[in-house]
Amino acid sequence: MRLTTKGRFAVTAMIDLALRQDKGPVTLSGISQRQEISLSYLEQLFGKLRRHEIVESVRGPGGGYHLARKAEDVTVADIIIAVDEPLDATQCGGKENCHGHTPENGTRCMTHDLWATLNAKMVDYLDSVSLKDLVDQQKQKMNEHNVVVVHRPQAAA
Numbered sequence: 001m002r003l004t005t006k007g008r009f010a011v012t013a014m015i016d017l018a019l020r021q022d023k024g025p026v027t028l029s030g031i032s033q034r035q036e037i038s039l040s041y042l043e044q045l046f047g048k049l050r051r052h053e054i055v056e057s058v059r060g061p062g063g064g065y066h067l068a069r070k071a072e073d074v075t076v077a078d079i080i081i082a083v084d085e086p087l088d089a090t091q092c093g094g095k096e097n098c099h100g101h102t103p104e105n106g107t108r109c110m111t112h113d114l115w116a117t118l119n120a121k122m123v124d125y126l127d128s129v130s131l132k133d134l135v136d137q138q139k140q141k142m143n144e145h146n147v148v149v150v151h152r153p154q155a156a157a
Contacts, residue, residue: 004085006045006083006084006085007079007080007083007085009035009037009041009042009045010045010049010079010080010082010083010085011076011079011080011134012035012037013031013035013037013042013045013046014049014054014055014074014079014131015131015134015135015138016031016034016035017031017055017065017066017067018067018071018131018132018134018135019135019138019139021065021066021067024062024064024066025057025058025062025063025064025065025066026064026065026066027063027064027065028042028043028046028064028065030064045083046065048082048083048084049079049082049083050065050068051082052078052081052082053068053069054067054068054069054074054078054079054082055067055068056068067131070132071130071131071132071135072130072131072132073130074130074131074132075126075127075128075129075130075131076126076127076129076130076131076134077123077126077127078127079131080126087119087122087123087126088115088119089115089116089118089119089122090112090115090116090119
């Protein structure tokens with residue numbers, strides 16, 4: 001199993017969007033600059049996210065994207081599945097033909113059940129993490145890094 005840049009970039013872009021949508025629609029060019037992701041790549045990803053009704057686009061001046069539903073109702077699994085990211089640790093893509101090219105002449109490898117179970121656990125985990133969870137984590141990290149030190153004048157002795 002490996003999560004490609006498609007899934008990683010989609011999740012990163014969605015966190016960026018969710019962090020900033022309170023101020024109105026978020027532009028892909030803004031996400032592109034902040035996250036250093038190609039604009040054309042973001043356009044492809046957001047087309048898929050829009051088709052899966054995870055984001056909505058706003059046209060015209062001041063346009064961009066915003067979430068189509070609440071951040072707590074969007075899971076990491078939703079995002080990854082929307083951008084066609086396969087979550088499969090099996091060698092056969094879950095077809096149970098690990099040692100052959102067709103289901104008729106293929107046989108399962110000895111570790112097929114292990115990897116199939118891992119797939120189920122990965123999906124369960126990613127389905128348990130909401131976009132809101134990730135946004136809250138990011139806000140906490142931002143608050144920790146922006147600690148304001150207040151210097152108070154010392155009282156005269």
